[in-house]
Amino acid sequence: MDGGGVGSGGADGAGVDGAGAGSGVGVAGIAPEADVAHHGRVSLTDGRIAISVTTLNHGPSALAGVTVRLTLSVPPAGTPNLPRGCLRAAERELLCATGALPVNGPGRTLGLELGTAGSPHEVVLHVATAWNGGASDRNPENDTHRVLVPATGDPYVF
Structure with a gap:
């Protein structure tokens, strides 16, 4: 995955590892606060x-x-063609880096299309934050979604 802008903290290099410029780290060792949310x-x-x-x-x-x-509740078939910044971490698990996220910016959108072995009647997708740069998130409920997806072709929103 691309490290894209990951720095060592403050100008003196004494900040929180993984926090870059504009990360809100004002005091060495104090983690920034950020409310990460996933929708899709x-x-x-x-x-x-x-x-x-x-x-x-x-x-x-x-x-x-x-x-x-x-x-995913079922593994992707074969070797999926993943977008830049994504990797297959386990048989049914993918990790994808977003790059920098400014406050109240447009966000970063990730698009994937994966095949499955056979034609399952349904799939469960679990979406979660794996890493947020060490930030404190006081609203973790919008970081995690579990979506039951029947094989109807209809989009299920989370």
Whole structure:
């Protein structure tokens, strides 16, 4: 995954590891606060899973990057062609880096289309924050979603 802007903290290098410029780290060793949220949609048609996830930062501090964990109830077939910044962490788990997230910015959208072995009748997608640069998040409920996706072709929103 691309480290994209991950720094050592303050100008003197004594800040929180992983916090870059504008991260809200004002005092060495104090973690920034940021409310990360994931929203998106997922559909399942003829053994193909289409996923779109937008990761947002509601602040108050900017973040150098976030890693999103996508876990599926069925493994993707073969070797999926993943977008830049994504990797397959386990048989049913993908990790994707967002890059820098400014406060109340447009967010970063990740799009994936994965095949499955056979044609499952349904898939469960679990979306979660795997890493947020060490920021304190007082609203972790909007970081995690569990979506049941029947094989109807309809988009299910989270």
